[in-house]
Amino acid sequence: MIKIKKNKLLIDQHDKNGFWGKFGGNFIPETLKKPVEDLAILFEKLRKDKKFIRERDYYFKNWVGSPTPFVKLENLTAHLGGAQIWAKVVSEANGGAHKIYNATVHSLIAKRAGKKYIVGDTGAGYAGKMLSMAAKKFGLKCKIFMGAKDIKRQKPNCDAMRKNGAEIVPVYTGSQTLVDAVSECMRYWVSNCLTTSMCVGSTVGPNIFVKICGWSTSQISRELILQIKEEFGEIPKKLKLINCVGGGSSSFGFWNEFMHYNKKQIEFIGVEAGGPKKSKRHAAPLTYGSKIGILHGAAQYVNQNTDGQIEETESISAGLDYPGVSPLHCFLKDVKRARYTAATDEEALKAYQLVTKYENLNPSLEPSHAFAEAIKIAPKLSKDTIIIVNSCGDAQKDRDILRKRLGK
């Protein structure tokens, strides 16, 4: 039985072929072997380079805005009458979501690699928006691949990308959502890998992309562990860290620093997108026991049919609307370090309504899935239990959907 090793970061606990247990690896065309290997070598060098770390920390602090707030949701807690509910308001980061960390790091690496262009995929549009911001900041030309369906439903983020000078490439193949955007972005990289850097928008893709993204978003838990100690004087005896999971970049970053705590003390709860209540489709491969398959270069639990065709997903939240999930989360599920569950579209919307009714907080549809779980379990828990929800995105991008569904 594979276990998490204590003396090593989880992102580094893969074997020489890039697998965390049965998950991950590098299922890529031969053409990408070299660029992927080059990136891996450069990243290993840079993460040991003090100057690079100083640079990263400088931009995280002065440009991204670190640390993001850690606040108690007093009214929501009082209303639910159980565990204390807190929020790590990552949506306060520059740009409005956690995607800024990965985008910043990839852009800094691209600069070091001497690349002039950077391309990326996006679902909710946050990864794209942040990459366009970072590209502009660091003087890189930027192309964003986005499903045509997502372009329609996440217009505010598209406007932002264009304003930052990025080109949005609409993807019309397949379901016209994130899964197709990632495929198209990888195809583009196959053709342009000598001049162009690729930023995969989440902890998915070939091994090195999982690592870089997880390394970048871990900033969230680095901040949080200090904030918790400052607030409570110690790590609370009963702590639950709840986060939505699509690709899994925000949740991994939210949990990383707490990985080695006993799960009885610190429980990780990942909330996937259950899709519309009446639909059979979902974006919750961990919750609903999808089989292991290969998607976008990595072995993972993925929604697929018996033949191995990737299945279409359905979720109100574009950011969670992905048939696969990070190999890191597959691993965390198998070693039972994290627990995964799903919230439906309706539950997420309801949670959004409740949170915005009681608190001065505007979580996007993605973290609203996490809030749905918090709201479900909090009343049953003792008052000394601390629930922290990663409010990892701002709902500004969802205004059209919210208006349509809630009349807001």
Place this chain on the structure above:
Amino acid sequence: MTISPISLAFEKSKKERRPALLTYTVAGDNTKKKSLEILNSISNYADICEIGFPHNTPIADGGQIQTASYRAIKNGIKMRDVFQIVKEFKKNKNAKPVILMGYYNMICQYGQNKFLKKCKQVGVNGLIVVDLPWPDNINFAKKCRKNSISFVQLLSPTTSKARMKKIISNSHDMLYYISMLSTTGEKLKVSPRNILKNYVKIKKIIKNRKKNLVIGFGITSKNISSFKSSDGCVVGSEICKKISKSIKNRQNPVTNVSNMVKSLKSKIA
């Protein structure tokens, strides 16, 4: 050891002082029946038939092959149909060696061993797995050999010399050189001269004359005659495009594709 049908096909074309012509079509495009008819008719001119088993997240294929794949999947093509097509095709006396080509997930879901057993049963001679590069393919390639199936290793312009040597030492009787940095079916953005320069370099590394190196990606009727000195040329996207066009114009894709392959052959003969 008996010589494989793939090697025999190369020997035959070498005797005729020309490269082997390899065609790529997607199984089930645009229907199961039509794709079989296409194979039967192009078999008159092609030396080896690559048959794609379509996948819906093809990370290395360009627009034409994507379109062909989606068309086949939409028409309900399943892995068992793909095998059925090969089996039927192989009943044709004039059938050429078959190389199945696709993505690894489909093989995993079928079950590696079961997949290879089925391949052998229906008469598949070779396999190209786009997203299973060396060294991850070492075990699978061994299993292929045990089942008398050639596992085709891919080489790309980004493959380093050191890596190339290792890949070659693990290769069977055919290797595939990807002409340029691109997905399938893009316009040739490197001159044939430069592609052949690389090609010759690789042939020198291969040394073994029994190992055949074919060139693919971006090869069309327009440029195929430039590659006459190679062991083999693969044409795929242009054929898939022909099928798309035929459907659009309500013409018979079988006749159109067959004429195209005939003309391709005449350009390298």
